[in-house]
Amino acid sequence: MIAGAGISSRESIGCFMTDTPKPIVNLLPYQKDAVESDARFRWSCWSRQTGKSFTMSLRRILRGLRRRRNQIFLSAGERQSRELMQKARQHCQALQIATRQCRDVRLDGARFSQLEIELPNGVRIIGLPANPHTMRGYTGDVFLDEFAMHADDRAIWAAIFPTLLRGDGELDVASTPKGKSNMFYQLRHNERFECRIVTLLDAVRQGLAVDVDEIRASMADEQLFRQEFLCEFLDETTAFLTYEQIAACEDPALDKDCPVDELAVIENDLYLGVDIGRTRDLTVLWILEDRDGVLCTRAVYERRNLPFREQHDLISDVLSLRRLRRCCIDAGGIGMQLAESAVEEFGDHRVEAVTFTNTIKNELAASLRIAVEDARVRIPVDDAIRNDWHGIRRGLTAGGMTRFDADATAAGHADRFWAAALALRAAGRRRVISAGDAGLIVKAPAFAAAGAW
Numbered sequence: 147m148i149a150g151a152g153i154s155s156r157e158s159i160g161c162f163m164t165d166t167p168k169p170i171v172n173l174l175p176y177q178k179d180a181v182e183s184d185a186r187f188r189w190s191c192w193s194r195q196t197g198k199s200f201t202m203s204l205r206r207i208l209r210g211l212r213r214r215r216n217q218i219f220l221s222a223g224e225r226q227s228r229e230l231m232q233k234a235r236q237h238c239q240a241l242q243i244a245t246r247q248c249r250d251v252r253l254d255g256a257r258f259s260q261l262e263i264e265l266p267n268g269v270r271i272i273g274l275p276a277n278p279h280t281m282r283g284y285t286g287d288v289f290l291d292e293f294a295m296h297a298d299d300r301a302i303w304a305a306i307f308p309t310l311l312r313g314d315g316e317l318d319v320a321s322t323p324k325g326k327s328n329m330f331y332q333l334r335h336n337e338r339f340e341c342r343i344v345t346l347l348d349a350v351r352q353g354l355a356v357d358v359d360e361i362r363a364s365m366a367d368e369q370l371f372r373q374e375f376l377c378e379f380l381d382e383t384t385a386f387l388t389y390e391q392i393a394a395c396e397d398p399a400l401d402k403d404c405p406v407d408e409l410a411v412i413e414n415d416l417y418l419g420v421d422i423g424r425t426r427d428l429t430v431l432w433i434l435e436d437r438d439g440v441l442c443t444r445a446v447y448e449r450r451n452l453p454f455r456e457q458h459d460l461i462s463d464v465l466s467l468r469r470l471r472r473c474c475i476d477a478g479g480i481g482m483q484l485a486e487s488a489v490e491e492f493g494d495h496r497v498e499a500v501t502f503t504n505t506i507k508n509e510l511a512a513s514l515r516i517a518v519e520d521a522r523v524r525i526p527v528d529d530a531i532r533n534d535w536h537g538i539r540r541g542l543t544a545g546g547m548t549r550f551d552a553d554a555t556a557a558g559h560a561d562r563f564w565a566a567a568l569a570l571r572a573a574g575r576r577r578v579i580s581a582g583d584a585g586l587i588v589k590a591p592a593f594a595a596a597g598a599w
Contacts, residue, residue, distance in 0.1 A: 216286030419568030422481030
């Protein structure tokens with residue numbers, strides 16, 4: 147039996163079990179409800195860290211074996227796809243299912259990777275990063291993992307339905323909320339779906355061993371806590387960058403974890419932005435690659451509590467790259483000495499020391515938003531980056547000047563946003579425009595109505 151689930155191991159996976167079935171997985175009541183549900187279409191809005199991907203992948207494997215139907219897992223990016231397929235492999239091992247082979251096939255000009263597990267009865271589990279083009283041509287049941295984070299979610303939605311038409315295909319949609327401007331939010335009102343919301347408080351009441359007060363205090367951001375753990379769909383009218391805008395510039399093929407030595411073989415021009423931190427804040431190095439005018443994120447190095455000597459060495463390693471053309475580095479406060487050292491070592495023609503004033507922050511923030519709206523910057527699919535960028539707020543000082551800020555949390559103080567904005571400045575693609583506000587440097591283009599200006 148699957149402990150607590152009431153599902154016979156032989157009923158679920160037939161002859162692929164050993165002769166002596168034994169308890170394999172302990173499921174909490176809300177997980178048991180998901181695994182046992184017979185709903186064809188299911189919408190699950192679950193808190194972070196409640197076992198969402200673990201539970202839904204187990205559900206789909208069991209139902210796939212029972213229905214003898216291929217299972218297609220779509221994740222927000224390639225890294226997330228690999229993590230989800232790793233959970234699937236662990237389920238197969240725990241259920242004692244002998245997988246025939248695992249394949250990793252490059253698709254779409256080697257931009258995307260298809261991960262595949264083949265089971266003895268011919269059922270395939272196929273893992274793909276979310277892309278409407280890679281979805282076409284498959285038939286099977288579908289699991290959309292963290293669907294609120296999928297770029298081009300409407301195009302993906304249009305691509306998957308033909309997949310479900312044959313054989314009464316099933317669809318599981320699961321995510322944590324990310325604003326209201328996405329298909330995941332809209333589906334909560336679709337009467338065809340069985341809808342379930344599981345907050346962190348619900349999960350704890352049903353046996354999840356988590357200290358809610360500790361998580362709330364360490365996160366130190368009530369708005370994000372309510373979104374990530376209480377499953378609230380927040381109003382984004384006060385956001386400088388909405389989740390929809392951020393998702394539009396996400397690229398599932400990009401990864402922020404790229405070693406420096408791999409950057410050394412890139413032939414396009416590279417640009418670096420550095421936001422300095424030490425204990426409370428992160429030090430973030432953001433590296434952009436110029437691909438025919440589109441600035442693609444090639445690496446994001448995030449360091450906490452890194453001694454200044456090691457920060458200096460890391461910055462120097464990146465600045466020593468042959469194709470690294472220019473760097474903008476935070477020169478305020480604790481960053482002053484590192485900025486001076488970088489200018490002295492590599493020259494002021496390659497390194498610009500930037501002191502953050504309200505005027506400079508206005509310029510940096512405005513330029514980054516323009517680049518997002520013009521689709522000139524691409525970023526990895528990453529929760530920390532997404533929340534960091536979304537956390538920036540535009541307000542007014544006591545003197546009526548525009549200012550940009552974000553709450554300091556355990557995850558940082560919008561350090562990824564400012565590092566990306568500095569990298570964009572280094573690329574020399576900022577457009578300075580006047581909107582009648584001495585603190586806001588913007589030009590005549592029409593900005594998108596969404597978000598706060």
